Amino acid sequence: MRLSSKDLLGLEDIGAEEITFILETAKEMKKIVTSSMKRVNYLQGRSVVSLFYENSTRTRVSFELAAKYMGAQAVNVSVASSSVAKGETLIDTGKTLEAMGTDIVIIRHNQSGAPHLLARNINASVINAGDGMHEHPTQALLDMMTMQETFGTLEGLKVAIIGDIYHSRVARSNIIGLTKMGAQVQLFAPSTLMPVGIEHLGAKIFPTIKDAIYDCDVVMGLRVQLERQKKCLFPTTNEYCKFFGINPDNIKGAKKNALWMHPGPVNRGVEMTSTIIDADNSVINKQVTNGVAVRMALLYLLIGREEF
Amino acid sequence: MRMLIINGTVIQWDKIEKANVLIEEGTIVSTKAAPDTDADKIIDADGLYVLPGLIDAHCHLRDPGFEYKEDMVSGTKSAARGGFTSIACMPNTNPVVDNAAVVRYIIEKSKKEGYVNVFPIGAISKGLDGIELAEMGIMKEAGIVAVSDDGKPVMNSDVMKKALIYAAQFDLPVISHCEDLNLTDGGSMNEGLTSTVLGLRGIPASSEDVMVAREILLSEYTKIPVHIAHVSTKASVELIRQAKKRGIKVTAETCPHYFTLTEEACKNYNTNAKMNPPLRSREDLEAVIEGLKDDTIDMIATDHAPHHFDEKNVEFEKAANGIVGFETALALGYTKLVEPGHLSLPKLIEKMTVSPAKMLRIDKGTLERGKAADITIVDFDSEYTVDVSKFASKSKNSPFDGFKVKGKVMTTIVGGKIVYEKHEFFG
Numbered sequence: 001m002r003l004s005s006k007d008l009l010g011l012e013d014i015g016a017e018e019i020t021f022i023l024e025t026a027k028e029m030k031k032i033v034t035s036s037m038k039r040v041n042y043l044q045g046r047s048v049v050s051l052f053y054e055n056s057t058r059t060r061v062s063f064e065l066a067a068k069y070m071g072a073q074a075v076n077v078s079v080a081s082s083s084v085a086k087g088e089t090l091i092d093t094g095k096t097l098e099a100m101g102t103d104i105v106i107i108r109h110n111q112s113g114a115p116h117l118l119a120r121n122i123n124a125s126v127i128n129a130g131d132g133m134h135e136h137p138t139q140a141l142l143d144m145m146t147m148q149e150t151f152g153t154l155e156g157l158k159v160a161i162i163g164d165i166y167h168s169r170v171a172r173s174n175i176i177g178l179t180k181m182g183a184q185v186q187l188f189a190p191s192t193l194m195p196v197g198i199e200h201l202g203a204k205i206f207p208t209i210k211d212a213i214y215d216c217d218v219v220m221g222l223r224v225q226l227e228r229q230k231k232c233l234f235p236t237t238n239e240y241c242k243f244f245g246i247n248p249d250n251i252k253g254a255k256k257n258a259l260w261m262h263p264g265p266v267n268r269g270v271e272m273t274s275t276i277i278d279a280d281n282s283v284i285n286k287q288v289t290n291g292v293a294v295r296m297a298l299l300y301l302l303i304g305r306e307e308f
Numbered sequence: 309m310r311m312l313i314i315n316g317t318v319i320q321w322d323k324i325e326k327a328n329v330l331i332e333e334g335t336i337v338s339t340k341a342a343p344d345t346d347a348d349k350i351i352d353a354d355g356l357y358v359l360p361g362l363i364d365a366h367c368h369l370r371d372p373g374f375e376y377k378e379d380m381v382s383g384t385k386s387a388a389r390g391g392f393t394s395i396a397c398m399p400n401t402n403p404v405v406d407n408a409a410v411v412r413y414i415i416e417k418s419k420k421e422g423y424v425n426v427f428p429i430g431a432i433s434k435g436l437d438g439i440e441l442a443e444m445g446i447m448k449e450a451g452i453v454a455v456s457d458d459g460k461p462v463m464n465s466d467v468m469k470k471a472l473i474y475a476a477q478f479d480l481p482v483i484s485h486c487e488d489l490n491l492t493d494g495g496s497m498n499e500g501l502t503s504t505v506l507g508l509r510g511i512p513a514s515s516e517d518v519m520v521a522r523e524i525l526l527s528e529y530t531k532i533p534v535h536i537a538h539v540s541t542k543a544s545v546e547l548i549r550q551a552k553k554r555g556i557k558v559t560a561e562t563c564p565h566y567f568t569l570t571e572e573a574c575k576n577y578n579t580n581a582k583m584n585p586p587l588r589s590r591e592d593l594e595a596v597i598e599g600l601k602d603d604t605i606d607m608i609a610t611d612h613a614p615h616h617f618d619e620k621n622v623e624f625e626k627a628a629n630g631i632v633g634f635e636t637a638l639a640l641g642y643t644k645l646v647e648p649g650h651l652s653l654p655k656l657i658e659k660m661t662v663s664p665a666k667m668l669r670i671d672k673g674t675l676e677r678g679k680a681a682d683i684t685i686v687d688f689d690s691e692y693t694v695d696v697s698k699f700a701s702k703s704k705n706s707p708f709d710g711f712k713v714k715g716k717v718m719t720t721i722v723g724g725k726i727v728y729e730k731h732e733f734f735g
Contacts (some may be wrong), residue, residue, distance in 0.1 A: 012505070016734045089618075089622065090622070090623065091621065091622075109623070111622075111624070111625050111626065112506055112507035112508050112577075112624065112625070113506065113507075113508070113577035113623060114623045116576065116577050117577065117621075117622070117623055131507070132507050132508025132625075133507035133508070133509070134506060134508075134509070135507065169507060172505075172507060173506075195503075195504040196499050196500055196501065196503070196504055196510060197500055197501030197505075198504055200501050201505070202502075231493075235636045295659035
C-alpha cells in the first residue's frame with residue numbers, strides 16, 4: 001500500500017485512515033531508529049533532496065537521517081548559497097532538481113502554499129516540511145505518534161495547544177490531524193495571536209490558560225518569536241510568560257499522567273518554564289526520536305521500493 | 309457615411325424599446341429611424357440589444373512601462389471585445405502619470421493605436437508616494453479626467469484633504485483607493501476562515517472601512533465630492549449608504565468580482581483570485597449586491613489589471629494583485645445581477661454607462677441625438693463559456709475561465725466606426 005497522493009502537503013488532504021496507516025508504519029520504523037544497526041535498503045537507489053528556505057536543525061537533520069537509514073542518496077540544498085540567491089524561481093529550482101533524478105523534494109518555505117506550487121509543477125514527490133503559517137504535517141504526525149505511544153489511542157484525548165496559534169503551522173496541522181483522529185483540541189493564546197475562524201476547524205477556544213489545560217491529557221506549547229512584540233502582538237516576554245506561558249502553577253488542572261510537549265526550539269522561561277521542559281512528564285526528546293520514524297515511514301510510503 | 313442599426317432592442321438607462329439607430333458621420337442622428345432609411349452600412353440587430361457603449365471608470369492599461377502585461381493596442385482591443393467604448397486608465401504606469409508628458413503620451417498613443425476612447429487619470433501625489441501633490445492643473449490641461457493614487461492609498465489624511473480641495477479647483481474628481489496599510493499589515497487575502505486555513509496573512513475588512521469613513525468625513529468637511537473605488541465590504545457599503553442619506557457627495561463603484569466570487573476562490577492558493585481589495589466573505593458579497601440595488605453603489609468598474617503568467621505562477625504572497633476585467637464584466641453583470649433579478653437590464657447598463665460618465669464628467673453614455681456614436685451590440689440570450697485563451701488582452705489572469713455566462717458582445721462601435729465585430733478588430 002502507498003499513499004493516495006504523490007505528495008504529502010498537509011494533513012488537510014489526507015483522511016484518518018491514511019494517518020493511522022502512516023503511524024502504524026512509523027511504529028515499525030522506530031525499531032530501526034532505536035536499534036544499533038540503523039540500516040535497511042527500503043530506499044536503495046532513491047534520491048532525496050531537502051530544499052530548506054528557512055533555518056532548521058531538527059526537521060532537516062531528521063529527514064536526512066531518515067533517508068540515509070533507509071539507504072537513499074540524501075542531499076541538502078542550502079538556499080543561501082544556491083541559485084535561489086541569484087533570483088531563481090521556486091518552480092525553476094524544483095525542475096532543476098528533478099532533472100538531476102531527484103525522486104522526492106522535502107521543502108520548507110516561509111511562504112504558505114509554496115510546496116503546493118512546487119508539487120503542481122514537478123513530477124517528483126514533494127513533502128511539506130513546513131510552509132509559512134500553513135501546515136507542518138510531519139510535526140503533527142510525530143506529535144500524534146508520541147501521544148499514541150503513551151495512551152494507545154488518539155480517540156477521546158484532550159489536547160491543549162497553548163501560545164502563538166496565529167503564526168503556527170504546527171498548531172494548524174495538529175488541530176486538523178487530531179480532530180480527524182477523534183481527539184479534542186483546546187486552544188489558548190493571547191487574543192492578538194488567535195487566528196480568525198480557527199474554531200471552525202473543530203478546536204475549542206478557552207478564556208484562560210487554566211481552563212484550556214483543565215483535565216487535559218496533553219499540553220503542547222508553541223514557540224513564540226520574540227520579535228513579535230515589536231508588532232504589538234504582546235508587550236514583553238515577561239508579561240507573555242506570566243499570562244500565556246506554561247508553568248507548574250497553571251498545569252495543575254491537567255490529568256496526573258499528562259504529557260508536556262513542544263515542537264522546539266524552546267524559548268526557556270517564555271512559553272514554557274524549565275521545570276516543565278525538564279520534568280518527567282516532558283516528552284520533548286521522544287518527539288524528536290519519533291520524528292525520524294515518522295519521516296522514514298513517509299519516505300517509504302511515497303517513494304519506497306516495492307520489493308525488498 | 310451613414311450607418312443604420314435595425315431591428316435591435318435599444319436600451320437606454322431609463323428605457324428599453326425596439327428602435328432603429330441612424331448614425332451619420334460618427335454622430336447619432338436618430339433612434340427612431342425608419343427601417344428602410346437609406347444607409348451605406350446596415351447592421352441587422354435582430355434578437356440583439358443595442359446599448360450606449362460601455363464606460364469603465366477604472367482600468368490599468370500598463371502602457372507605458374509594463375507593456376509585457378498589456379499595451380495600448382491589446383488593452384483597447386480587450387476593452388472593445390468587452391463592449392467598452394470609453395475607458396479611464398489609472399496612473400500607476402512607469403513612469404507614473406504625475407506629469408503632462410506622460411498624459412500626452414497616453415492620449416497621443418491611444419488616438420494613433422487605440423481602438424476605444426482612452427481617458428487618462430492623473431496621480432494625486434508625485435510618484436504615487438502620498439506626500440506631495442502632483443501637477444493636477446497642468447495634467448488637466450493635457451487631458452486627464454480625474455486624479456487617483458489607485459493601487460496605493462493616500463495614507464496621510466491631511467494630504468488627502470488638500471488633494472480634494474486642490475483638485476476641486478480644477479474640476480477634477482478624486483478617486484480614492486481606500487486601504488489602511490497598517491491594518492493590511494502585509495496581508496494577501498481577506499482575513500477569515502479561508503486565510504486561517506491557508507495560513508495566509510489576512511487583510512481585515514476594516515482596512516477598507518476606516519478609509520472609506522475617512523473619505524466620507526473629509527468630503528463632508530470640505531463639501532467636495534469624492535469617489536470610492538472598488539467597494540468590497542459590507543461596512544463600506546453601509547457607510548456610503550448613510551453618507552448619501554446625509555447628503556454627502558460621495559459616489560462609489562464596485563467590480564464584477566466582488567459580486568461574483570468570495571474569498572473561497574483563493575483555496576488551493578489560486579493566484580488568479582488574488583486582488584486588492586481582496587475577495588471577501590459571502591456576507592460582504594451580498595451587501596455589495598444590496599448596495600447596487602439601492603444605488604448606494606453607483607457604478608460597476610472593471611479594475612482591469614492584467615499581469616503576466618509568470619507574475620501569477622508563483623507563491624501566493626508573491627503573486628501580483630488583480631485580474632483581467634474588460635472581457636467578462638458585462639456578462640458577469642448580466643448573469644449575476646440581471647438574471648437573478650437583482651437589477652433590471654437598463655439599471656445594469658446605467659451603472660456601466662451614464663453613472664461612470666457623470667462621475668468622470670465626460671459627455672458619453674447615452675444614445676441621444678447629436679452624441680458621438682459609441683454603441684455596443686450584445687446578445688444576452690445565448691449562454692457561452694468564458695475562455696481566457698480567446699482574450700484579446702495580452703494577459704490571461706482571470707478566475708472566470710470556464711464560467712458559463714450570458715451577455716456576448718457582438719459589435720462595438722466607437723465614434724460611428726465598427727472597431728470590433730464577430731471576433732475581429734478593425735483599427
